[in-house]
Amino acid sequence: MEYRINFINNSYRRFAKAHKEELISAFWDCLERGALTLREEVSKFEDNLANFVGTKYAIGVNSGTDALFLSCKALGIKGNWNYLLERVYAGEITIDEANKLFEGDELITVSHTFIASIQCIVNCGAKPVLVDVGENELMNPELIEPAITERTKAILPVHFHGKVCDMDAILDIAAKHNLHIIEDAAQALGSSYKGKMAGSFGDAGCFSFNTAKLLGGFGDGGGIVTNSRDLCEKLYLLRNHWNMAQTSVRMSDFPTPEIVQWAWKSRLDNVQAALLNVKFKYYRDLLVRRKQIADMYCEGLKGLPLKLPKYGEGDVIQEFIVRIGNEEEREKFKKFMDEKGIEVLIRETTPNHKVKNLYLDHFSLPVTESISKDAVRLPTYPELEDSEVDEIIGAIREFYK
Numbered sequence: 174m175e176y177r178i179n180f181i182n183n184s185y186r187r188f189a190k191a192h193k194e195e196l197i198s199a200f201w202d203c204l205e206r207g208a209l210t211l212r213e214e215v216s217k218f219e220d221n222l223a224n225f226v227g228t229k230y231a232i233g234v235n236s237g238t239d240a241l242f243l244s245c246k247a248l249g250i251k252g253n254w255n256y257l258l259e260r261v262y263a264g265e266i267t268i269d270e271a272n273k274l275f276e277g278d279e280l281i282t283v284s285h286t287f288i289a290s291i292q293c294i295v296n297c298g299a300k301p302v303l304v305d306v307g308e309n310e311l312m313n314p315e316l317i318e319p320a321i322t323e324r325t326k327a328i329l330p331v332h333f334h335g336k337v338c339d340m341d342a343i344l345d346i347a348a349k350h351n352l353h354i355i356e357d358a359a360q361a362l363g364s365s366y367k368g369k370m371a372g373s374f375g376d377a378g379c380f381s382f383n384t385a386k387l388l389g390g391f392g393d394g395g396g397i398v399t400n401s402r403d404l405c406e407k408l409y410l411l412r413n414h415w416n417m418a419q420t421s422v423r424m425s426d427f428p429t430p431e432i433v434q435w436a437w438k439s440r441l442d443n444v445q446a447a448l449l450n451v452k453f454k455y456y457r458d459l460l461v462r463r464k465q466i467a468d469m470y471c472e473g474l475k476g477l478p479l480k481l482p483k484y485g486e487g488d489v490i491q492e493f494i495v496r497i498g499n500e501e502e503r504e505k506f507k508k509f510m511d512e513k514g515i516e517v518l519i520r521e522t523t524p525n526h527k528v529k530n531l532y533l534d535h536f537s538l539p540v541t542e543s544i545s546k547d548a549v550r551l552p553t554y555p556e557l558e559d560s561e562v563d564e565i566i567g568a569i570r571e572f573y574k
């Protein structure tokens with residue numbers, strides 16, 4: 174269906190149009206020099222990212238999904254859960270047998286997130302342990318300690334929708350139990366907690382630059398930030414076949430170790446980095462515009478029988494999510510907005526732990542389940558015109574007439 178006001182597509186179309194010359198010149202410069210793989214554009218992007226978040230190092234990778242997975246690998250997260258689940262899927266053993274045969278680490282995260290936050294744990298062979306979120310849609314820190322066992326190796330907080338989790342509480346728990354912290358900051362580049370940026374609290378902070386994200390690129394992209402030189406070195410090696418021999422990494426600072434290990438290939442494309450470097454210049458302004466749009470929604474939707482998000486200091490606006498009340502009402506709302514030519518998004522209708530065959534349905538997460546029944550995302554990209562935001566507000570007010 175073609176929408177007059179779409180959920181995201183116009184964001185990158187309009188950004189590209191507004192900055193056409195600069196983007197084409199960055200792209201052409203790479204082509205002319207044949208600078209396509211791990212060249213200085215990637216290094217420059219890594220410097221931009223590290224400076225922005227306030228960490229010593231940043232490592233460009235292929236996606237937010239890989240950022241999480243490689244961070245877990247670099248921190249030594251391991252186990253046989255992925256192998257056992259493959260045997261379950263092949264019908265060789267039952268899930269009860271798999272549970273008895275499991276050896277490895279557990280990581281604590283949430284179900285109220287994109288699947289990649291959980292997938293990285295399973296792909297390392299470890300078991301995900303899911304805790305509920307609070308009404309703010311963030312990991313409820315009170316539920317973390319009861320979920321810790323002797324297998325627990327790390328906490329993976331997800332800074333959802335541009336809001337940072339309660340990091341004081343999470344850092345305290347991690348210190349007390351000697352656990353790593355891997356932050357999923359895919360939706361939170363630029364959000365802060367008590368003046369410190371999302372991604373800079375834990376051992377590693379993971380970002381996504383896929384098209385729909387705050388710093389949306391032109392395709393896929395991801396990044397990891399860290400203050401640990403050891404972790405940075407390991408990540409450089411893990412993303413590139415355990416090989417430092419590329420210009421983007423500082424070869425003299427980080428020579429390839431003599432002993433080689435098996436690794437992966439997950440590099441931020443050089444052309445993508447060049448385009449992201451252009452967008453990064455405008456990033457702070459784009460965040461300001463997102464906040465203006467959120468303020469327009471908050472003002473314009475006041476008094477209606479839907480629940481509006483609450484924003485605190487330091488939050489950035491990845492998406493503007495309203496709670497409609499129940500599933501039936503949400504269906505009617507979506508249909509009404511479709512008829513108006515306005516695309517709103519309904520995701521997480523089935524929370525991750527309820528998806529069949531992922532073997533996570535033993536977790537009881539009432540807040541997560543209730544959010545999945547009535548959350549609706551409104552278009553919030555910075556390239557929206559004021560008149561479009563007004564039109565969306567007008568349509569919603571008409572729905573409630």
Ligand SMILES: Cc1ncc(COP(=O)(O)O)c(C=O)c1O
Pocket residue numbers: 236237238239286287289290331357359360380381382383393394395
């Ligand atoms: C919370 C969260 N974590 C991880 C990811 C994975 O990022 P990517 O799509 O770049 O792999 C996403 C985005 O899709 C996300 O929203």
